[in-house]
Amino acid sequence: MATATNSHANETTAAYTANDISLIVRAADFAARKHKDQRRKDHQQTPYINHPLGVARILTEEGNIFDPATIAAALLHDTVEDTKTTFDELTEHFGPEVMAIVEEVTDDKRATKAARKQAQIDNAPHKSHKAKLVKMADKLYNLRDLERATPLGWDRHRVREYFKWAQQVVAGLTGTNDALEQTLKEIIERNLAKK
Numbered sequence: 001m002a003t004a005t006n007s008h009a010n011e012t013t014a015a016y017t018a019n020d021i022s023l024i025v026r027a028a029d030f031a032a033r034k035h036k037d038q039r040r041k042d043h044q045q046t047p048y049i050n051h052p053l054g055v056a057r058i059l060t061e062e063g064n065i066f067d068p069a070t071i072a073a074a075l076l077h078d079t080v081e082d083t084k085t086t087f088d089e090l091t092e093h094f095g096p097e098v099m100a101i102v103e104e105v106t107d108d109k110r111a112t113k114a115a116r117k118q119a120q121i122d123n124a125p126h127k128s129h130k131a132k133l134v135k136m137a138d139k140l141y142n143l144r145d146l147e148r149a150t151p152l153g154w155d156r157h158r159v160r161e162y163f164k165w166a167q168q169v170v171a172g173l174t175g176t177n178d179a180l181e182q183t184l185k186e187i188i189e190r191n192l193a194k195k
């Protein structure tokens with residue numbers, strides 16, 4: 001186990017084991033199989049797996065986060081929300097820590113869309129450190145996607161509303177990672193300044 005799992009202050013370490021690498025590769029493979037028939041909402045119908053892979057990349061390359069459970073959870077973060085995957089399955093394959101992080105970032109699909117959106121704002125400050133990291137990277141990826149291309153069926157108003165909502169969620173995630181916070185602040189301010 002990498003020493004970084006015990007530390008918030010120093011999230012970078014070189015002490016990785018075969019188990020750490022295995023966990024991350026198995027998570028990427030599991031997510032690819034679960035999301036295999038899903039596409040993003042852009043006109044090019046980008047494979048959905050590009051999103052969890054990109055969220056994990058944001059954590060390592062921009063957040064300097066190398067905690068194996070956090071990276072595995074990023075790869076798996078939409079499997080329960082968007083596929084038939086269960087939390088029990090995640091525990092069986094990836095253990096209770098990874099499952100718990102995914103659980104923290106999974107919306108309750110039984111609630112209405114408005115309630116889910118409000119719950120993200122209300123619950124963000126109470127999430128664990130690792131769940132906050134995954135949520136920040138998820139939001140950053142989706143905001144960049146919105147800045148790049150408007151999803152099928154979305155208009156400018158809906159894009160703007162998503163940026164305003166994301167700003168409220170991100171406000172509850174501060175004090176977690178300076179680099180991710182700064183990048184989120186910049187993209188949100190740039191887009192809310194439009195028109």
Ligand SMILES: Nc1nc2c(ncn2[C@@H]2O[C@H](COP(=O)(O)OP(=O)(O)O)[C@@H](OP(=O)(O)OP(=O)(O)O)[C@H]2O)c(=O)[nH]1
Binds near residue numbers: 039
């Ligand atoms: N920007 C963008 N988003 C896309 C695209 N394709 C799929 N999505 C997903 O759509 C979700 C945001 O759209 P909403 O209308 O707010 O949510 P909904 O999917 O529940 O209807 C995000 O889900 P999420 O990752 O679970 O995050 P969250 O925003 O629900 O927390 C995002 O990953 C795309 O091409 N561009």
Ligand SMILES: [Mn+2]
Binds near residue numbers: 051077078138
């Ligand atoms: Mn996501």
